[in-house]
Amino acid sequence: MREKGCSPDGWTYNIIIRGLLSNNETSWAMGFIEEMVELGFSADASTTELIVRLLSKDIVDPGLLQLLKDSS
Numbered sequence: 001m002r003e004k005g006c007s008p009d010g011w012t013y014n015i016i017i018r019g020l021l022s023n024n025e026t027s028w029a030m031g032f033i034e035e036m037v038e039l040g041f042s043a044d045a046s047t048t049e050l051i052v053r054l055l056s057k058d059i060v061d062p063g064l065l066q067l068l069k070d071s072s
Contacts, residue, residue, distance in 0.1 A: 010041035017047055021054055030063065 008016075013036040020029035033043065043051070 010036065010044070013041055014044045014047045017043070018050055021050055 013032055017029050017032050017036070020026075020032065036043070
């Protein structure tokens with residue numbers, strides 16, 4: 001997106017992260033969460049809920065919890 005002159009915002013990151021997590025692309029999602037946090041954006045409630053739900057099913061990396069704590 002940046003290469004085309006568009007800067008993503010928190011909403012954009014949350015949509016991308018939810019899509020990645022829904023498709024079991026945990027490592028990609030973690031990378032986007034890290035980038036989002038570095039840029040000062042936070043996970044929204046629906047993204048956080050999705051991550052917690054996936055964690056409870058033992059589907060995603062528990063390291064996501066720390067990233068969420070860092071983003072709030």
